[in-house]
Amino acid sequence: MLYLYALVPSSEVEVEPVPTMKGFDGEHDIYALDIEGITAIVCGLPDAEYSESVLQDKIENDMEWLQDKAFHHHETVLMMSQRYTIIPLKFCTIYKHEDSLKEKVGKHLSSLKDAFTDLEGKEEWNVKIYCDDKRLKETISHPSITEKWEEIKQLPKGRQFFEKKKMEQLENKVIENEKNRMCEEFHERLKSYATEGTVKKNWGKDVTGRAEQMAWNSVYFLPKEGVDRFVDEIKQSESKWKEAGWTFEATGPWPPYHFSSFS
Known part of the structure; x- marks a missing residue:
């Protein structure tokens, strides 16, 4: 699965690559996934450990886990916003695989690019x-x-x-x-x-x-x-x-x- 932090213009990532750092699970690295000129900032997640039912149980019953992960998400998005024009995603935005994310972004390419124009500067x-x-x-x-x-x-x-x-x-x-x-x-x-x-x-x-x-x-x-x-x-x-x-x-x-x- 993929954890999605943000979407940014690929042109900006070409000038300043996404920094190397650990992702949501503390093991997989964050990386840039280019989708027709829009870069998704993501990290991989093990399916079994981050299924919908497991996440729901963690969010409802493990406050220490929730605080730690929410802080990680916020700090990561904040750091990316200082480098790029950014569309931030909500905490725990997860896709089943790269193809499902590419399909979703592909359906909204025009509106996303318009959004970057509005957000820039x-x-x-x-x-x-x-x-x-x-x-x-x-x-x-x-x-x-x-x-x-x-x-x-x-x-x-x-x-x-x-x-x-x-x-x-x-x-x-x-x-x-x-x-x-x-x-x-x-x-x-x-x-x-x-x-x-x-x-x-x-x-x-x-x-x-x-x-x-x-x-x-x-x-x-x-x-x-x-x-x-x-x-x-x-x-x-x-x-x-x-x-x-x-x-x-x-x-x-x-x-x-x-x-x-x-x-």
């Missing part, structure tokens, strides 16, 4: 925005909230308790609305530097390991000549909003997982 960047809700709350002055707090102070102690609970819920709603508004405005500014930009699901604190809540998670596809301006925009925004509890995290370049469609 661009980079994928990820931006995560975090917010310290407590600090943000201190900077927001909402007239309706201020007025309501003054009204509560005039109420009997018993009623104050319940009204304060309602006010806390209202404040939390105002904070969330403000966070979304600011993040959406920032997203639109960043999109002006990119050919494409899309919003992803936020990660929880159990994943990020941070004290602040993730407020926004987005990816952008940028012409290389615009990356410096893109990063400068993020730095300026962080400097401006830092006192209000905002933190920005820009990372890249990454393989274009979100902006190449061959799967």
